[in-house]
Amino acid sequence: MSHDPSLLQMAEVLGGPDLVHRLRQTFRLYDDLDPRMEGFLHFIAPSTVSHTADDSPDPGIPESVLDLAHYARCIHGVKEFVETTEDQFQIPRLLEDVGSHGVPKPGAASVLYSTVERTLIWDDPSSDSDVSTLTVLRGLLYLALLSGETRILQQRQAIARALISGSGGRLARLHTDEIRQHEAAALFLLTEHLKDPAAKRDELRQLLRDIVGDRLTVISKWHDPVTTYRDYRAALLAAGVRPPWDRKPNDPRYRGGFTLDDLRSPGRAQLLYGSSNSYIDEERLDVLDELIELFGEDRCTLMRGEFNAQNSLDVDTSTIDRTYVILVIKARDEGPWQEDAIAISPFAGAHGVYYVRSDVSQKTWQDVLAAGKLSARNSGARSLRFRPRDIHDEYEAMALKLQALSECNAEAFLAGKLTYDELAMDYTVERN
Numbered sequence: 282m283s284h285d286p287s288l289l290q291m292a293e294v295l296g297g298p299d300l301v302h303r304l305r306q307t308f309r310l311y312d313d314l315d316p317r318m319e320g321f322l323h324f325i326a327p328s329t330v331s332h333t334a335d336d337s338p339d340p341g342i343p344e345s346v347l348d349l350a351h352y353a354r355c356i357h358g359v360k361e362f363v364e365t366t367e368d369q370f371q372i373p374r375l376l377e378d379v380g381s382h383g384v385p386k387p388g389a390a391s392v393l394y395s396t397v398e399r400t401l402i403w404d405d406p407s408s409d410s411d412v413s414t415l416t417v418l419r420g421l422l423y424l425a426l427l428s429g430e431t432r433i434l435q436q437r438q439a440i441a442r443a444l445i446s447g448s449g450g451r452l453a454r455l456h457t458d459e460i461r462q463h464e465a466a467a468l469f470l471l472t473e474h475l476k477d478p479a480a481k482r483d484e485l486r487q488l489l490r491d492i493v494g495d496r497l498t499v500i501s502k503w504h505d506p507v508t509t510y511r512d513y514r515a516a517l518l519a520a521g522v523r524p525p526w527d528r529k530p531n532d533p534r535y536r537g538g539f540t541l542d543d544l545r546s547p548g549r550a551q552l553l554y555g556s557s558n559s560y561i562d563e564e565r566l567d568v569l570d571e572l573i574e575l576f577g578e579d580r581c582t583l584m585r586g587e588f589n590a591q592n593s594l595d596v597d598t599s600t601i602d603r604t605y606v607i608l609v610i611k612a613r614d615e616g617p618w619q620e621d622a623i624a625i626s627p628f629a630g631a632h633g634v635y636y637v638r639s640d641v642s643q644k645t646w647q648d649v650l651a652a653g654k655l656s657a658r659n660s661g662a663r664s665l666r667f668r669p670r671d672i673h674d675e676y677e678a679m680a681l682k683l684q685a686l687s688e689c690n691a692e693a694f695l696a697g698k699l700t701y702d703e704l705a706m707d708y709t710v711e712r713n
Contacts, residue, residue: 429482622646
């Protein structure tokens, strides 16, 4: 369904074995450069990545380019944090070699930790224009991990648990969704470091020294996806290769370049949707799998809107925006209305399903879906809810309803009633 290059292919062309090795080692990736969902950079660095209005890339840029740019920006974000907070947390000093064992003076991180912790618990960091609450929490995490001391790690762990649970006390004033997400990642790292505090400390020190010392530029230089994709294509053309994925999108409102495997990967889903707290419903993706098998993989493409609707959850007039996955089907080989579309939100509990048949609407699926839900229904799109029926759970029932609507004629699709046949345990579309 997608001819986009993988991250491994991209890295091999741009940086050869050195870039591939550095990505695997630095971000704890599998051999094919898929994420393992572990390690300091996976859980903490994304929260340091700043985003601007210029970060929305051309929809023709493959996801693997965005992945590489994200990893590069993680490195930049960590370096920036360490350098801009040197006065408050003195992290560079903790990375210096001291004594024959090459570690800081014993207790240095512990003393700093206690000082910063008092600021968090007894003062109000948000009242200081130079240091935000989240910055203090992040600094405390760095100091705890770099201490290599069980006691300090457990103290920081207690703060994380209190903020995640929303319990009372002096930390109650700090409860926000952003802080809760940060602390969930912090808790995971602290738990891992408690298994072997000294070894994990030494591993983190080396990673931070590589970042601060600019020894990871083989990765960090690829932070701009536009430039990266340009250089990648130039390298292929120089080698006499014309990439099959070199394409221009037909409609700038929608983009492709991702797969169901990307949605099933928490790291890639975060890149697509910009939230580490988003819950992808695997069984909704299974419905898409069934539909792809039904229509044929060679006739299917996954797309997503490149716009956001305000207050889109369950608002009838909202657009079918980037919170949906759109399965585009080449349903007919002749005529002006060849492509149909099924829009399903991958998030648990959110939205219904919208099915557009262009032979019914006499419009492109892009125009139908982008106009809003009410307008889509007025143009002949069918709106369906996830509801169980008889022996079928809500996902099985949805797949059966969509199959019935795909097989009926245009008149029945437009005005027919979906009816469940208890004997056949299947749906049919009956004309009124």
